[in-house]
Amino acid sequence: MSKVSLEVNGQVHSLTLDTRTTLLDALREHLHLTGSKKGCDQGQCGACTVTVDGRRVNSCLTLAVMQQGHKITTIEGLGTPRSLHPMQAAFVKHDGFQCGFCTPGQICSAVAMLDEIKAGIPSHATVNLTQRELCQR
Numbered sequence: 106m107s108k109v110s111l112e113v114n115g116q117v118h119s120l121t122l123d124t125r126t127t128l129l130d131a132l133r134e135h136l137h138l139t140g141s142k143k144g145c146d147q148g149q150c151g152a153c154t155v156t157v158d159g160r161r162v163n164s165c166l167t168l169a170v171m172q173q174g175h176k177i178t179t180i181e182g183l184g185t186p187r188s189l190h191p192m193q194a195a196f197v198k199h200d201g202f203q204c205g206f207c208t209p210g211q212i213c214s215a216v217a218m219l220d221e222i223k224a225g226i227p228s229h230a231t232v233n234l235t236q237r238e239l240c241q242r
């Protein structure tokens with residue numbers, strides 16, 4: 106067991122956790138922030154995606170103790186039912202929910218992806234990587 110301090114959605118939480126506790130389990134089971142979903146629990150589905158210091162993270166693949174000192178944002182921290190984040194509003198407007206289970210992860214991922222593009226970080230959604238891939242074919 107270890108004392109862990111996590112800053113989630115702008116609020117600092119002090120927890121005592123088994124050091125093997127994933128960030129996802131800390132969020133869901135200890136902080137009761139159940140917006141992040143456990144789908145595959147092995148890094149494949151993205152239902153658990155949150156942002157850590159603005160970067161996308163599969164919260165099922167990282168330990169809570171590793172995230173001390175970082176700013177964690179979950180779907181609960183993006184907007185509220187009365188004041189949706191623009192990405193949440195876009196999902197509503199364009200009916201982007203499918204079954205809804207992984208929607209929080211998709212929204213967190215989409216928000217961070219746009220921030221990553223703004224920051225100049227290469228991705229498959231930007232020309233710099235797609236052109237490189239075309240050159241390698």
Ligand code: FES
Pocket residue numbers: 142143144145146147148149150151152153154163164165166
């Ligand atoms: Fe599927 Fe984390 S639960 S990637």
